[in-house]
Amino acid sequence: MHPWNEAVLESLKKARQRLPHALLIHGPRGVGKLALAEQFAQLLLCEHADPLARPCGRCDACRWYLTGNHPDFRRIEPEALAKTPPVDAETEEGTEAPARRTKQPSIVITVEQVRALADFLNLRSHRGALRIALVHPAEDLYPNAANALLKGLEEPPPGAIFILVSHRPARLLPTVRSRCVAVPVPIPPADAALRWLASRGVQNAERWLAFAGGAPLQAVQYAQEAAGWERLLKSPQPVDDRESLERLAEALQKLAYDRAFLAFGLAPKYRTGTSASSPAKLRRLLAFARQMGENRQLTRHPLNPRLFSADMLASMVHLT
Ligand SMILES: [Zn+2]
Structure with missing residues (x-):
């Protein structure tokens, strides 16, 4: 435990x-x-x-x-x-x-x-x-x-x-x-989480703990898959399988939230490395992030991953 x-x-x-x-x-x-x-x-x-x-x-x-x-x-x-x-x-x-x-x-x-x-x-x-x-x-x-x-x-x-x-x-x-x-069971205090991540030798712990919204076990998983997530956050592409679709929805959701935080003049919560969007797009950006949150659940249903992911990416393009 x-x-x-x-x-x-x-x-x-x-x-x-x-x-x-x-x-x-x-x-x-x-x-x-x-x-x-x-x-x-x-x-x-x-x-x-x-x-x-x-x-x-x-x-x-x-x-x-x-x-x-x-x-x-x-x-x-x-x-x-x-x-x-x-x-x-x-x-x-x-x-x-x-x-x-x-x-x-x-x-x-x-x-x-x-x-x-x-x-x-x-x-x-x-x-x-x-x-x-x-x-x-x-x-x-x-x-x-x-x-x-x-x-x-x-x-x-x-x-x-x-x-x-x-x-x-x-x-x-x-x-x-x-x-x-x-x-x-709440999100633990960040210092307790970081101490534990350090004891496990997790690289870039602060960054991945932020991306995990403060959940330490998720942070471990992200750190293990760091290269894949970096690539996904830098240049999201359409995907062919459902597991990648779920990750894509998650990446787009967190990118959109970070853009919104930046547009508000706040620190980007998930540390995705994205830049701010114009404040005029804030409302649409938040709606998009919420939609991506829902899509993370939908991706377990039968659908065509390539079409679905291309559609998600197309909506994101208007929000940069
Ligand atoms: Zn016993």
């Missing part, structure tokens, strides 16, 4: 005696919500005699948890995000290259995954205590899956704890949201 989230973990520890059956840990992408949720799950499962020493990292429960084998813990997430991709049943042993997957891994949490979770939660706990389900990211619940989860949230089996993690809680079903106790 990341040092800046200690205070949130402490507040969760204090709430342990009257633990709600569902938590919604939410905040911007890249502030360490998942690591916090995992640490709290381990804390709840730890069997160390002294509650203050939990999670101890040494008891059976902790060891099972840390190796991904605790029988009372399940984590569900889109197949495409899973740490260990499911083994392709068609891959033959001894072949040189794994057989080509016939199906793309799912980018949503499916209703089957939630049903399997319900089966798990309805069993009695193996260790006589809690059963914990971690759902990440909760906004990726496919509509049927969200409805299936809602049933569990409305009538939770005894001892079941749901921990939902979300970057975009506004996209959850309001009925799901209202069943959970919200745990906000």
Whole structure:
């Protein structure tokens, strides 16, 4: 877990005696919500005699948890995000290259995954205590899956704890949201984030932390992909695949905001290296930035990336 989230973990520890059956840990992408949720799950499962020493990292429960084998813990997430991709049943042993997957891994949490979770939660706990389900990211619940989860949230089996993690809680079903106790995870103070980035040897940390809007884990990712982002910010080009489309929308959004900040006479928040636009274009620039924010979500829908990106770039040209 990341040092800046200690205070949130402490507040969760204090709430342990009257633990709600569902938590919604939410905040911007890249502030360490998942690591916090995992640490709290381990804390709840730890069997160390002294509650203050939990999670101890040494008891059976902790060891099972840390190796991904605790029988009372399940984590569900889109197949495409899973740490260990499911083994392709068609891959033959001894072949040189794994057989080509016939199906793309799912980018949503499916209703089957939630049903399997319900089966798990309805069993009695193996260790006589809690059963914990971690759902990440909760906004990726496919509509049927969200409805299936809602049933569990409305009538939770005894001892079941749901921990939902979300970057975009506004996209959850309001009925799901209202069943959970919200745990906000804010952007950490810049000095704490920079100390941590420095300890990891991240190059140009200040610049990428700004580009990440202050989210340290995002900053690490940007720094790793620095050359690609520099190129994209300097001369954005039409793209052919959806992942590049999402990045392009993000780059254009942040360029537009920085131009607007500069036109206002303010420091450019995202440090994209762009120059100011004429103040006369401010209103259109902000509308464009908002549109790009929406496009970052749209890019997961079926569309033609080349046409879509060319269209975004054409709108940007009028705003320089
Ligand atoms: Zn332990």
